[in-house]
Amino acid sequence: MPVAFLIHSRKKEKTHARFFEFVASSFPKINKTSVPFVTDREIGLVNAIRKNFPSCDVLMCWNHLIKDLKFNLQQMGADQSNTALYVSHLKDLLRSDSEAEYMTLKDELIRKWSKPVVVYFEKMEKDILTHSGKWVIDKYQNLYDPYSGITNNACESMNAVIKRLNKYRELPVDCFVLSMFYLQNYYINEVQRGLAGIGNYTLRTKFNHASIPKDEINVPKQLVKPADIVKHVMSEIDNVRDTCSKDHVSVETESSKIEGANILPLVSETSDGTENPTMSSPIAEENVTAPSQIEGTNILPLVSDSSEGTESSSMSIKTSDKNLSQKSLAKLTVDNGQVSFIEQHKAFMVRGMQGKVYAVTLLPKETCQCPASSQCYHILAAKLYIGDTDDSKPVVNLKALSKRNLKRNDKKSGRKKPRPNDGDIEILPAPDSEEAQLIEPPLIWKLLDEFYHIYLPATLYKMCAWMLRSNFIIGFLTP
Structure with a gap:
């Protein structure tokens, strides 16, 4: 269950120490009961835990040990088969039942290893002996897994939420905080259900005194499943941003009116002097030359004149969907008549959602004056304006699946002749290994x-x- 979080920009020991000082002050019983901490091999993190929890053991994740070994083997130039063999040897060592068994197996395996691998393994051996060996993990009940050993991804739902958040190239802090808040709400509710005997968690017999009746369960107001947290949070953020954006535009318009800026009339007057509130346009004119002001150009006007001589309200874009995609924004821009083509400059003039006008070109290269780094909806709107609705999707040619496409080692063996690699693999020692010198x-x-x-x-x-x-x-x- 996620208990505490720290958002930091650098992995410094001082930052980790400040976090664990807070955890130690909030949960003093952790140090008394010697609860183990499972973490990666980051030195600053390990030192911070030891400083604030001196009586607790620090266990290191097997996945990080294996990942570090693979990285260093790649730096040494090891191929895939050699890397797989060294990783299997490391797993065999980690699964040793005792330190004596570990030493015996290590003496047998290390004789065939290349010298650079031996040098690196001697550096990481201390972590195995004190933090990662099976005999170290077995001191704690239900902590060792026969397949994965011990890892720091015990909370799968939390990892799933973080992975979904990592899909975004730039993630605002408020999105992460809200996601963790909903995740904690979910687990608080699950714990309460477990105490009442109806949830996914079961209360141990020795803690039966902590059980509660079902009517005492306090369900949070907003309860979201972990699989839907990121989607829910991002939609909330989009709704808030859309509301703030509209408020910002209206405030700018009102302030411009007060200052006497050159803007389109918010309220137009009819011939009899009465106000017509239907002819409103909240968008201020920019210091941009409108396409209709260029003489001698064959263009389509952004604003059409009505029969009464007043300007139409086509400049105000109606937005009903608060979660618009790029294609939806482009279609909405075209439907509202915010695109025109200037033949003289061979460019399109596209008025955006905030009223700003951008010049867009499609040939020889797609360009736009907006600050977007990728393809913006202004370019898509220009394409839709000329009827280009082709969405080029990658085509994947599927191969015919048959037995002939299987690897040779995967085919069925004969009655008397086994397949290659069906038996034990013979391991030849590295040329610079200790065993090779004795041959x-x-x-x-x-x-x-x-x-x-x-x-x-x-x-x-x-x-x-x-x-x-x-x-x-x-x-x-x-x-």
Whole structure:
């Protein structure tokens, strides 16, 4: 269950320490009962936990150990098969039942490893012995998993919410805070249901005194399932932004009217002097030359003149959907007559939702004057204006699935002959490993070594000897 959160921009030990100081002061019993902390291998985080919870153990996630090993193997130039083998060896070591069994298995495996891998493993071995081994985790009941060992993603629903939030390139802080708030509300309700004996959680026998009747369950006002939290929060944020945007436009219009700015009349007068409230336009004129002011151009006017000589209210865009997509905004812009084409400049003039006019070109390159980094709805509106509604979607050619497309090792084996790799895989030691140094070299290597020692200068002899020992010319010596 998510209990506390920290939003920070840098992974500094001082930041982590401040957070765990708050946790220690809010939950002092954690230190007394020695509750273990499961975390990654971040040094600042581990030090902050040890400082504020000295009696609690810090356990390290297996996934991060494996991820770090894979990263370093890639830096060393290991291929996929070698990486998979080293990872399987690491998992076997982590699953050892005791430290003595771990040491025995390590001495057996490490002899075949390459020296750079041995050097890196010696650096991470301390974390395995004190924070990650099975014998360390087994001290705590129901904490070790035979498949994944121990990880810091025990809260799957919280991880699912965070993954959905990560899909957004830029996420406002308020969206994250609201998401965590709804997630906590959900778990608070689940805990209450468990105390009443009707939820997904079951109360242990020794805590039966904490049970509550069903009528005491306090259901939060807004209860959202974890799968729907992000969608609900983003729709709420869009609604608030839309409301604020409309209020901002109306406030700007009123202030411009008071200051005597050159704006379109909010209320028009009829011929008899009475006010006509239906002819209203809340959008102020910008310091932009309107398309109709350019002489000698064949354009479609943004604002059409009515029979009474007053301007039509086509400039005010009607927005009913508060969650408009780019395509919806483009269609709405075209439907409201906010697009015109200037033949002289070979460009479109598109009036946006806030009343600003942008120049848009489609050929030879799609451009727009708005600050959007990706394709904006102004460009889509210009395309819709000329009838271009083609949505180019990627085409995927599916291959015919048959037994012939299976890998050779995946095909059925014969009655007497097994498939390749059906048996145990033979592991050849790395050329620079400890075990490779103990292998007796072939007789031809000895003869060549004596020949080079007699007939070659000392420098060339050392070079040839190194080439022989490092298997550099093994391809030339094999028949």
